[in-house]
Amino acid sequence: MRSRSRFHKPLLLAAGVLLVFTLFSLSLKRSPVTQRLEGVIISLTAPGLQILRSGGEAVKRLWTGYFYLVGVQRENELLRRRLAEAEQMEVRYQEALKAVQRLEALLDLKRQLALPVIGARVVAYDPSLWSRAVIIDQGRTAGVEAGQAVVAPAGIVGRVAEVYPRHAKVMLIVDRLSGADAMVQRTRVRGILQGKGANRSTLEYVPKSADVQVGDVVLSSGLGGIYPAGLVFGRVSAVNRRGPGVFQEVEVTPAVDLSTLEEVLVVKTAKLALTP
Amino acid sequence: MVGSLLLALLGLALFYFQNLVLYPYVHVRLLSLLVFAVGLRQPLGVAAAVAVPLGLLQDAYALTPLGLHLSGALILLATARSFQRRLLLAGPGSQTLAAAGALALEEVFLRLTLAFVGLPALPWRATGGVAILATALLAPLIFAGLKHTDLFLRRLGWRSLREQE
Numbered sequence: 001m002r003s004r005s006r007f008h009k010p011l012l013l014a015a016g017v018l019l020v021f022t023l024f025s026l027s028l029k030r031s032p033v034t035q036r037l038e039g040v041i042i043s044l045t046a047p048g049l050q051i052l053r054s055g056g057e058a059v060k061r062l063w064t065g066y067f068y069l070v071g072v073q074r075e076n077e078l079l080r081r082r083l084a085e086a087e088q089m090e091v092r093y094q095e096a097l098k099a100v101q102r103l104e105a106l107l108d109l110k111r112q113l114a115l116p117v118i119g120a121r122v123v124a125y126d127p128s129l130w131s132r133a134v135i136i137d138q139g140r141t142a143g144v145e146a147g148q149a150v151v152a153p154a155g156i157v158g159r160v161a162e163v164y165p166r167h168a169k170v171m172l173i174v175d176r177l178s179g180a181d182a183m184v185q186r187t188r189v190r191g192i193l194q195g196k197g198a199n200r201s202t203l204e205y206v207p208k209s210a211d212v213q214v215g216d217v218v219l220s221s222g223l224g225g226i227y228p229a230g231l232v233f234g235r236v237s238a239v240n241r242r243g244p245g246v247f248q249e250v251e252v253t254p255a256v257d258l259s260t261l262e263e264v265l266v267v268k269t270a271k272l273a274l275t276p
Numbered sequence: 277m278v279g280s281l282l283l284a285l286l287g288l289a290l291f292y293f294q295n296l297v298l299y300p301y302v303h304v305r306l307l308s309l310l311v312f313a314v315g316l317r318q319p320l321g322v323a324a325a326v327a328v329p330l331g332l333l334q335d336a337y338a339l340t341p342l343g344l345h346l347s348g349a350l351i352l353l354a355t356a357r358s359f360q361r362r363l364l365l366a367g368p369g370s371q372t373l374a375a376a377g378a379l380a381l382e383e384v385f386l387r388l389t390l391a392f393v394g395l396p397a398l399p400w401r402a403t404g405g406v407a408i409l410a411t412a413l414l415a416p417l418i419f420a421g422l423k424h425t426d427l428f429l430r431r432l433g434w435r436s437l438r439e440q441e
Contacts, residue, residue: 008320008321009320012320012321012324016324016328016350019328019343019346020343020346020347020350021343022343023335023341023342023343023346024341024342024343024344024347024393026342027341027342027343028341028393034342037332037336037342038335038336038342041332041333041336042336042337045288045291045333045336048288048292049292049295049296052292052296053296056296124295124337125295125299125300125337126337126338126339127291127294127295127298127299127303127337128305128334128337128338128345129303129398129403129404129407130338130340130344130345130386130390130398131338131339131340132339133337133338133339135337161339169337169339171339175339176395176396176398177339177395177396196399197398197399198401198403259299259300260300
């Protein structure tokens with residue numbers, strides 16, 4: 001019994017180190033085992049998030065529509081209740097109107113793209129600061145594949161990094177591993193749009209002599225085979241030509257608010273596998 | 277077993293809360309703090325049974341290699357065990373300081389690991405430091421929460437999480 005407890009801690013330590021190294025090496029080799037493990041975890045936990053998200057919206061509607069008015073005087077109760085009901089209806093109407101507007105914008109984008117697309121909802125975010133990714137509610141069963149572009153009405157969101165049976169993980173354009181061929185709309189100057197983490201991205205390899213100004217629109221060039229040509233990445237928010245080297249520093253703010261995504265489109269044709 | 281499951285479920289609830297309520301406005305590392313607090317107060321088996329699923333949960337939602345957050349959780353666990361032997365963490369001040377130290381150590385370890393596997397380095401920003409400090413300030417709350425969970429379970433007739441080992 002004593003020898004068991006003596007070996008208990010070293011054994012746990014060895015098991016922990018072995019587990020981490022095994023997972024790391026499998027993950028770096030992009031083994032299907034780690035993808036399946038991730039898929040199982042996401043399949044088990046993402047539906048809970050989906051339910052809570054929709055439940056939370058209902059509670060929010062109830063709060064803004066009714067409880068906000070708690071504390072009214074007795075003689076005004078009836079009127080206030082009617083007002084609360086009306087406000088609740090108004091909130092519902094506004095929510096429905098916003099949803100219709102969002103879906104109309106998506107439909108317009110679908111027509112503009114003239115490419116086969118899959119509509120999807122964002123169900124979860126990676127809340128850590130180590131990467132920028134979202135989970136969408138469409139996966140392999142809906143025809144989503146790794147490398148497909150993900151877009152929103154305002155512009156490009158990112159690309160599919162991992163696919164699970166009913167969900168997919170999308171790498172946002174601001175993730176540090178994201179890179180895509182891009183060009184400035186006004187001058188056709190080209191560069192590589194590189195994610196920088198948080199909500200930042202930069203246009204790399206733009207010579208100092210090239211004409212790039214704050215406010216310029218940055219588009220996808222279509223080269224590289226990931227994003228369809230002509231879609232908006234964002235706008236130039238800062239230019240610095242004073243640094244060392246032959247290239248200027250061009251900071252690009254994404255056109256899409258990547259922290260408040262709701263509905264997106266997965267473009268089915270443009271794709272490039274992320275792995276060799 | 278029940279204790280580990282309950283604590284892992286508490287971790288899942290914190291992950292949901294972070295995803296649905298705090299993101300993208302507030303960046304605090306609630307799961308890291310929970311793993312540290314559990315590592316400090318609970319037996320090693322229970323703490324490991326909480327740290328592994330919570331590490332894997334964070335890994336599954338991130339783009340970093342599977343195992344990164346898991347190794348971070350194990351580092352927090354090891355730090356907690358080391359602090360448990362050397363420091364008396366009874367007051368809120370010492371708990372906050374210990375949590376800040378452990379979270380900073382985790383941050384350095386994760387950055388070194390990312391550099392070691394050849395991934396682009398994350399620039400040092402004030403946001404990361406503020407997130408660590410804000411999380412550390414929540415340490416007394418998490419410690420008190422775990423203590424009360426223990427008492428609540430005992431009142432229900434269950435054995436305490438520590439006794440179950």
